[in-house]
Amino acid sequence: MQDAFITYYQSPVGLLQIAGTGQFISEVIFIDEPEKITPKTDYSALPPMAIQAVEQLIEYFHGHRRFFELPISQQGTPFQQKVWAELMNIPFGKTLSYLDLSHRLGDPKVIRAAAAANGRNNVAIIVPCHRVIGSNSQLVGYAGGLPRKKWLLQHENKIAHGVQTLF
Helix, strand or coil: CCCCEEEEEEECCEEEEEEECCCCEEEEEEECCHHHCCCCCCHHHCCHHHHHHHHHHHHHHCCCCCCCCCCECCCCCHHHHHHHHHHCCCCCCCCEEHHHHHHHCCCHHHHHHHHHHHHCCCECCCCCHHHEECCCCCCCCCCCCHHHHHHHHHHHHHHHHCCCCCC
């Protein structure tokens, strides 16, 4: 695919790898070993979609963006797609338990499957899997690590509600 891209953004919670095409974003993942990456410096070769993604992430981290206006495409089963779509309905600055998520999906018995699908989300932050917490209101499971999840939730809570700490 000739218009595919990979670029990087150094966010306040670590290096993000952003991938996609001229039509959509397919990946936003945390890179924990940035020394193994050789980022390209020719940003003029990036498609507008890559630039939009980085700009919107910068706006998010500066507190000026509460939702993303980017087309997303990630490979997954129909159930995973349903879970990821439901994640997009969790409002900025709010959280939802895995049990609540399974109820929203129509079956409380799918709680473990919903948690597994949440963990397979490859479009961090934009598809806000970090907004799902344990039924006991505790931070549990995040592919980017719990410190990042905590930071993201506190960031959103501060902007949405003017509250400094949530967890």
